[in-house]
Amino acid sequence: MRPLVWVLVVLVVLAVVAAVAWTVMQGRRRAALQSRFGPEYDRAVAQSGDRRSAESQLAELADRRDQLDVRDLDPEAKARYDTQWAGVQARFVDEPGQAVADADGLVTAVMRDRGYPVEDFSERAAMLSTDHADVVEHYRAAHDAHARHMQAGAADTEDLRQAFVHYRSLYGALTGTVADADVRHPADDATHSPYVVDARDGSAPDGSTWSTDEALGRREVRP
Structure with missing residues (x-):
């Protein structure tokens, strides 16, 4: 097999692996957001009309919250x-x-x-x-x-x-x-x-x- 063909095969395999990895990561991210936000997740998706956009907004919101020093009352x-x-x-x-x-x-x-x-x-x-x-x-x-x-x-x-x-x-x-x-x-x-x-x-x-x-x-x- 010619070297160029091998290169193409490797590129295709890498693309498939990357696509699978991205899908897995997105699935885990979605599951984490649904677990954290519960009914607020569905509310955000309904308001946005676009799941990816809503998830990005929720992820940003979660990041902002995690930067706060929220503590229990003494x-x-x-x-x-x-x-x-x-x-x-x-x-x-x-x-x-x-x-x-x-x-x-x-x-x-x-x-x-x-x-x-x-x-x-x-x-x-x-x-x-x-x-x-x-x-x-x-x-x-x-x-x-x-x-x-x-x-x-x-x-x-x-x-x-x-x-x-x-x-x-x-x-x-x-x-x-x-x-x-x-x-x-x-x-x-x-x-x-x-x-x-x-x-x-x-x-x-x-x-x-x-x-x-x-x-x-x-x-x-x-x-």
Whole structure:
């Protein structure tokens, strides 16, 4: 066989090997992004309309996050925030709008303390998606309801209750304080219950009383 033919054969083999290696690397990269971002991966692909472009954006986002010095809260800070959160949650019954605003501020403070960028909401949500992809959509929904309430008072009590439950989910993910099981879907049994909790004393029509958590997660709150 002529030397030129051998060269061509070698080049073809190398091209095939390179193509296989590239395919394997892309598959591993995709699997890593899907594992890290979960539902955010599908969201990015749907928004972009192009899988490769979405994956490049997610990879860049992951690189930016990995360059941050994100740390756990120290025990004293966590205890302080847990105390503040308990106060915010208790306030919801009488002042749902203010409680949601306070929850938004408290979540932002926790993020700042842990080392996340907090100057812009879009950036906060993007960074959270790299570590807490399972709850970042809670954050977007809560922030949207909070913004509507602040701008035009368009969010009703049920919107605010749902927003607070979303904030509770995110706060739990950031601090490890609230179990995921405590967070209910917005279409939970609160809208189907025959009971209405009186916000003034937490009582139900049958005379029983409900805790703040039960009022938030299980029954409609009467302002």
